[in-house]
Amino acid sequence: MQRTRRDILLFMGGGAAGAMLTPAPWRLVTDAAIWSENWPGIPRPARGEITARYTNCALCPAGCAVRARCVAGQPVSLAGVAGNPLSQGAPCAFGLTGHQLPYHPQRLKQGTPEEAAAAVRGAMAKCGPGESVAVLDLAPGRASSWTYRRAMAAVANGVYLAPPRPLGGAAVNLAKARTVLSLGAPVLDGWGTPGNVHAARANFRLIQAEPWESRTAALADEWLPIRPGSEAALALALKDPKTAPSAAQATGLTEKQILDLANELTASGPALVLSADDLPEALALNQALGAWGQTLVARPEVPVPDAWKKAAPERVVASVPDSSIRVLFIDESVPGSHIPWSAVEKKLVRDNPVVVAFAWSLEGYGRHAQFTLPTAVYPELTSDIPPAIDSPAATFRISAPLVAPPARMTDPSAFIAKAAGMDAGNALQERADAIHKSGRGTLFTYADGKSTPLKDIKPDAFWKSLNEGACWVDDAAVGRASWPAFLSSPHDTQAEPQSTAFPLLVAFAEPRTASLTSPLMSKLYQDSDLRMAPNTAALHPDTARASGIAGAARAVLETQYGRCAIGVIPDESVPPGMLEVAAGPEVLDICGAFTRAKVVAA
């Protein structure tokens, strides 16, 4: 029998077809799938004992109580603490990803603290008359803040600087409010403690006066679309109806709408008026509505040790003479308000000022400082959290570390205290002891959900509980009958003059923070378009055309403070004449309150 090439090919073809009827190829597919599931590119989650630990989120002033699910001691997810009297068990998206921040690719890991200390010593030695050493504390009110104030009191020409406190430090009692008028304040999107705001939401009618349909406007009981920049005129007309005609012209509302709103605020009290940046007109309207003692209240002071009271006063940056700061420390280890760098820079002396920033990334003031010293980041750091704006009660809670910080991290309070020639000590425990000594208030412990009067707890147990997840609450009423002076003379936020050079009004679409967020937050602005990415602006297509950037994905944002590159999104829902921006460090450096801007081609 002769074998031809055709026979061989037929045999091979038949064999291949026959093999398809055997389990072999399918087994190969399965094995390949199993292999691909386990290839080295796919990380394997670690195993270990599963435990729950409690702390408080330090990523914003709300300080929500947090329950961390830990595997072998490593937090793998965060959730709220149900029944918590302050945060009502509801952290925000930012807080839910906080346990990932220590592993952020842009984390600062190295610094030169010895060189920075030497430079500070040299600069302090040649500090001349009229020059000062200053600390800019972005999150005032902490035990560390008191250390800074004491340190600045200990050095000649020491100045303690902090961002203006919202409502001058007064507290909002949302539980008492029946009508809330918001002049652009993001009441439902980052203004207060999320859980607390939503718990009180059912009891008040929310009226949002704002040019664009923000998240708060979308969920408000009534949205009043007013013209950009007309919030002050509306507030003025609501206080003094005689100005209603001119306010109608400015806002685009009818006179009847304004008068009806004025009547509603009076008739459906207690009322509260909130504005995006503490407009003086909004505060005056609150005064006229009798908000003080009802919806706006004085909060009891959180006790501090008597020895701390010899401290430098808290001042705002604007109160310091230009070109007067020789040494500036900036603590941004805990996220807080951001002051545009241009406003800070002009306060520095012209010849070789020394700026030391304490930060966990180079995204903030570290870009401008000579020395940026790496610090622990939540949830590695240990810090107390001052009471939130919507907490009428005095509170004390600690963000206790869930993981250990890496080596060579700098403690800002120890560094600044040493520069001032004093010992920082354990300020946090000293303050806890002072609170315990006062015997006021109750302690709410997260693990068991119990409230215990402070007088029934021993000092050691109080300190231990604070570190294991607890908050001290003192809701004793503070009797102050008259409108406080600090609300009549509001701080340095003021509307910028109208300028034809900068025709667009900037509105912040996302919560204002210069801090980096977890890479997983990209689910919200890259994997979907729910939120805007940092340093991005949305504007009406007509505005884009008028600015000469129609169809462009990138542009340059210009304000009187400077310019920066931004991403551009055309959006018909943004009113013409406005820019809806998502704050990033670059944008915040050039945008203050009520900023006007223009966009030009990149």
Place this chain on the structure above:
Amino acid sequence: MIAPNSKSQPSRERQRAVSRYGMSIDLDRCTGCGACMVACAVENNVPPAHEGATARKGITWIRVFKVDNGEEGAARRSVFVPVLCQQCGEDTPCVHVCPQQAVEVDPATGIVGQMPERCLGCRYCMAACPYHARFFNWWDPQWPAGMEKTLNPDVAPRMRGVVEKCNFCHGRWHAAKERAAAAGKSEIEAGAYVPACVESCPTGAIRFGDLKDAASEPAVAAKDAHSFRLLEKLGTEPKIYYHSKRDWVRQVAAAPKPPNGKENARG
């Protein structure tokens, strides 16, 4: 109990299921904060967006869309709509088209599950899903160095080339089942098992429960006159009930696209 669909009798799957887990979402309470989206990603080991990812290629088991009424200026009104796998209870489209039997309806819970080990990556299921609630892994899952320490040990990360979707945090169901068994119980108590999105919602807009339990919040919500399901006319019997007192919101659910022709406010 949920009223049976007038067009079809309950299938054998529905009749024998021990539980029929479902969800109600109150659109009048959703602020579009995104907490549900990130909590879901944390719980289910969904990696951060790849450099090349976009809103079309990104993986978000639950995605909040901003939908408007199509009007301009002061008449414009928007609503935030969280969309996840609707856990179809009848004629589940993705189950029918999968050539690998990688999609199954769990008879014990009614949850539509996806098995990445079986998935070939043909994406027929993505084409078949009328809710666009399935996502393809275009890239290897990658976390920044060190961040893999924060992965949830109850959920295996998925490999490149397979499809994934919401499974009502099935890992949590297993954990709840184990806890119940340890306590000598055969069934999970109401409230002992909730998905991450439900737990994280700061406004309480998302509620979860067993639709077979008439007292559960989704079962109560299902009977509400202001409740609706997405694309109900397809007859897939989704187990996600949406709720809104606003007429235009309920109408949007029935239409394939809003009047302005866009899928969401930003196109």
